[in-house]
Amino acid sequence: MLLSDFDFELPEELIAIRPASPRSSARLLMARGDKIDDRLVSDLPKFLKPGDRLVLNDTKVLPVRMSGVRNRSFDGNKIASANIEVTLLTKKKQRTWGALIKPLRRIKLGEKIIFDKSFHAKLIDKTDGQAVLQFNIEGTEFMKRLENLGIMPLPPYIASKRPADERDNVDYQSVFARNSGSVAAPTASLHFDHDLLAEIDKIGVETSFVTLHVGAGTFMPVKDEDIKNHKMHSEFGHISQEVADEIKKTQKNGGRIIPVGTTALRLLETAAQSDGTLSEWYGETDIFIYPGYKFKVADGLMTNFHLPKSTLIMLVSALMGKETIETIYNHAIEHRYNFFSYGDSSLLFP
Known part of the structure; x- marks a missing residue:
């Protein structure tokens, strides 16, 4: 299939730059095949059955965007300073992270970026527009500095319109986030509040x-x-044996397995055997799901609305069928649903 097959026109005003409040007041497009119902996320329990199982991603977003200063001496005692913005991408080894630096041209190999008087990083490599930084601290102390100095790494389509602020520290984190390690949120999870989780359990x-x-x-x-x-790209994931057993029990009893978000779905499909069985799993996944893929675990999916020509629009096309997704997305645009990370959501059953 061609990349152009997954393109569509999206009015810019439908790209949400703030989420709905409260979380579960966002809109929910319910689709069973090409049958569509316009609801709210708070209506989600009405479309679930006793014995179904939601699978949620409990990753926690790190505030990995920081501002620092590069100082450079010249002509003896003179100092030339440059403001540098750093976004950490992946931890490579102890004290070492892959990162984006803006502007990368303003810093040389071996120079330091100073974030505060006792927290800095040295540039040890730069290739293809990305950098490798070595920090002077690690572990708990490093995480404390990130929490104090970092801000949320909003997606480019939001960050280009406004800077991150204090509200994003809450908004861009799910209420059940607990395992730190992400540099972007699993955005379908952002729609859940404690009341909705309690109603689902009830x-x-x-x-x-x-x-x-x-x-x-x-x-x-x-x-x-x-x-x-x-x-x-490759991402690290983990499924415990306890969760694998829970999913197996639900499947045996005839319940549906419904991942919340494409991240949870991709992890389940990576870990599953060809017959859909799961056991404890951890490691890197680079699974690419596009039309023609045969799903092994997921019976449905709750997910936000995705970018044109993205791997995620390909994933939902694999689940629902390309023509059905075109119908769903045309409906969402016509009915003014909000798109992307802070946008509305959908509940999809093939």
Whole structure:
């Protein structure tokens, strides 16, 4: 299939730059095949059955965007300073992170970026527009500095319109986030508040938690017109044996497995055997799901609305069928649903 097959026109005003408040007041497009119902996320329990199981991603977003200063001496005692913005991408080893630096041209190998008087990083490599930084501290102390100095790494389509602020520290984190490691949020999870989770539990729907740390690669565009040539980014995930057993029990009893978000779905499909069985799993996944893929675990999916020509629009097309997704997205645009990370959501059953 061709990349252009997954393109569509999206009015810019439908790109949400703030989420709905309260969380569960966002709109929910319910689709069973091509049958569509316009509801709210708070209506989600009405479309679930006792014995169903929601699988949620409990990763926690790190505030990995920081501002620092590069100082450079010249002509003896003179100092030339430059403001530097750093966004951490992936931890490589102790004290060492891959990062984006703006402007990268303003810093040389071996120079330091100073974030405060006792927290700095040295540039030890830069290749293809990305950098490798070595920090002077690690572990708990490093995480404390991130929490104090960092801000949320909002997606490019939001960050280009406004800076991150204090509200994003809450808004861009799910209420059940607990395992730190992501540089982007699993955004379908952002719609859940404690009241909605309690209502879901009350009707006999089970919940399980898996962890997939979302990397910055989730925003990388597909460049090759032949989508089969696209190389997916790799992300770390973990499914416990307890969760694997819970899913097996639900399947045995005839309940549906419904991942919340494409991250949870991709992790389940990576870990599953060909017959859909699961056991404890951890490691890196670079699974690329596009039309023609045969799902092994997921019976449905709750997910936000995705970018044109993205791997995620390809994933939902694989689940629902390309023509059905075109119908759903045309409906969402016509009825003014909000798109992307802070946008509205959908509940999809093939």
